[in-house]
Amino acid sequence: MPRYSPQDVQDELLKVIRTSQETVVEAVKTWVDTVKAVTPKVPSAQLPLADKLPRPQDIVTNAYDFAEKLLSSQRQFAQELVQATAPLRPGSDAHREQAAAE
Numbered sequence: 001m002p003r004y005s006p007q008d009v010q011d012e013l014l015k016v017i018r019t020s021q022e023t024v025v026e027a028v029k030t031w032v033d034t035v036k037a038v039t040p041k042v043p044s045a046q047l048p049l050a051d052k053l054p055r056p057q058d059i060v061t062n063a064y065d066f067a068e069k070l071l072s073s074q075r076q077f078a079q080e081l082v083q084a085t086a087p088l089r090p091g092s093d094a095h096r097e098q099a100a101a102e
Contacts, residue, residue: 004012054062086092
């Protein structure tokens, strides 16, 4: 039975996700082309203040920029917790000193 490292599993999962994403994007492109071909040409409506709304690509960029910052903050928090609890883990210097004192 083959053994897979956690990194191998992660890489494979990311590959499968990316393939699925590409399939969805292609399906949406096909759908858009079909809808464009069968819908009548309608003049675009002029909405008041429409030029003040953010563009969809800006919304996506801002959301992912925020998510990156949030994930970075969570990583730092988790690392600080690991460091703060290090003295309680077997094998740490503080744990050895405490065991020697007992």
